[in-house]
Amino acid sequence: TGKLCCITNIIDQTRVLVDGPSSHVSRQALNIKSLHLTKYVLKLLPGARSKTVKKLWDSHDINKKWQESRWCKKIQAKHLRSKMTDFDRYKLVNAKQAFNRIVNHEYNRLKKKNKVQLAKKTKKV
Amino acid sequence: MKAKGNLREYRIIGRKLPSPTLKTPPLYEMHIYAPDEVQAKSRFWFFLRQLKRVKKSAGEIVECKVVNERKPLTVKNFGIWLRYDSRSGTHNMYREYRDLTRALAVTQCYRDMGAKHRARPSTIQIMKIKRLPAKECRRPHVTQFHDSKIKFPMVNKATKRLHHPRFTTSRPHTYF
Numbered sequence: 001t002g003k004l005c006c007i008t009n010i011i012d013q014t015r016v017l018v019d020g021p022s023s024h025v026s027r028q029a030l031n032i033k034s035l036h037l038t039k040y041v042l043k044l045l046p047g048a049r050s051k052t053v054k055k056l057w058d059s060h061d062i063n064k065k066w067q068e069s070r071w072c073k074k075i076q077a078k079h080l081r082s083k084m085t086d087f088d089r090y091k092l093v094n095a096k097q098a099f100n101r102i103v104n105h106e107y108n109r110l111k112k113k114n115k116v117q118l119a120k121k122t123k124k125v
Numbered sequence: 126m127k128a129k130g131n132l133r134e135y136r137i138i139g140r141k142l143p144s145p146t147l148k149t150p151p152l153y154e155m156h157i158y159a160p161d162e163v164q165a166k167s168r169f170w171f172f173l174r175q176l177k178r179v180k181k182s183a184g185e186i187v188e189c190k191v192v193n194e195r196k197p198l199t200v201k202n203f204g205i206w207l208r209y210d211s212r213s214g215t216h217n218m219y220r221e222y223r224d225l226t227r228a229l230a231v232t233q234c235y236r237d238m239g240a241k242h243r244a245r246p247s248t249i250q251i252m253k254i255k256r257l258p259a260k261e262c263r264r265p266h267v268t269q270f271h272d273s274k275i276k277f278p279m280v281n282k283a284t285k286r287l288h289h290p291r292f293t294t295s296r297p298h299t300y301f
Contacts, residue, residue: 009200010270012223013277017200027198029225033282046273047199 002075004038004066005030006057009047017047021054022063040065126168128235128246132158134192134228135165141179152187153177158231158251162189172250194226202257202267203230209238210248217252221264227254 005020011029018035019027027050042056057063066072084092135157141150153173159165166189170181205220220237224230231251238244259271282299 010275011200011225012266012270017198017225032279033285037279046275 002079004040004062006042006044006053007035008044008053019050019053020057021050022057038066038071126159126164126246128232129160132160132228132232132235133165134158134231135162135169136188136190136192137165137169137186138188139169139173139179139184139186141184153179156192158228162191165189194228197226200225201230202259202262203227204255204257204262205230205234205251206253207234207238208250208252209242209244211242211244219263221257221262221267223267223270227256230254 003020003025004023005018005025007016008019008027009017011017014033015029015031016035017027018025018030021027040060040062042053042060042062044052044056136154137157138152138154140152141147143150153176155169155172157165157168157172159168166186169186169189170184173184174180200223203222203224205222207218207220209216209218220234222230222233222237224233231254234251235246235249238249239246259268262268262271
């Protein structure tokens with residue numbers, strides 16, 4: 001479901017006990033295969049209570065760090081893209097065209113300027 | 126018995142039907158692990174018939190209740206003593222599992238016995254199940270997790286969604 005949770009204990013090679021009191025994930029056993037590890041680490045003792053997890057989570061402000069991370073932004077962008085209607089796609093095409101128009105105009109201007117300068121240099125020589 | 130899905134623990138109390146000679150028959154209690162109440166009651170009579178002179182037709186079930194785990198969100202080690210029939214004879218076994226609840230541990234046991242010994246659920250009898258503190262565990266596959274500083278790499282994970290999409294131009298992510 002794309003939510004962050006904290007691994008509080010390891011059950012066996014394939015399952016872990018997971019908890020996310022500040023991210024709406026109830027304490028439960030999950031298969032490791034359905035998880036992706038992030039870089040955030042909370043220093044807990046194995047099997048720590050939800051209360052401890054919540055305290056550490058909030059003190060390290062994991063929710064804010066996650067929202068600001070590139071990974072989270074990519075997920076949100078992917079989600080937005082999947083929700084696009086045809087009208088949104090039309091708007092996207094027009095926005096891309098406007099953006100590219102500006103970029104290409106500037107690029108071509110610089111290219112032309114460079115060409116002129118190069119011609120001047122070779123002429124001098 | 127068919128061990129479908131996750132098993133549940135039932136506490137079943139039964140007795141012989143009262144008769145003129147026996148006004149208050151003794152109560153017998155068993156803890157049975159079964160997928161549902163019907164199979165639990167069936168197993169109850171199966172065992173009780175082996176142990177006492179009472180059949181289902183001459184008896185009644187006084188109580189059949191689901192026993193829930195007291196703390197289903199703490200990881201525990203369980204030792205299970207069981208008896209099963211192999212192709213050549215019947216044997217006792219002691220197995221250990223690490224799980225959250227007794228019922229889940231017994232479910233694991235049934236799956237494990239099926240896998241490793243081809244034992245069908247109807248031939249398996251759970252004699253005893255006990256929650257063990259870490260130092261009493263004997264099996265290495267359980268004691269290897271008794272490490273507060275445990276770490277192991279999460280190796281290349283095979284994609285769960287192999288066929289979504291079935292054909293694609295980009296390689297799937299197999300890293301965590």
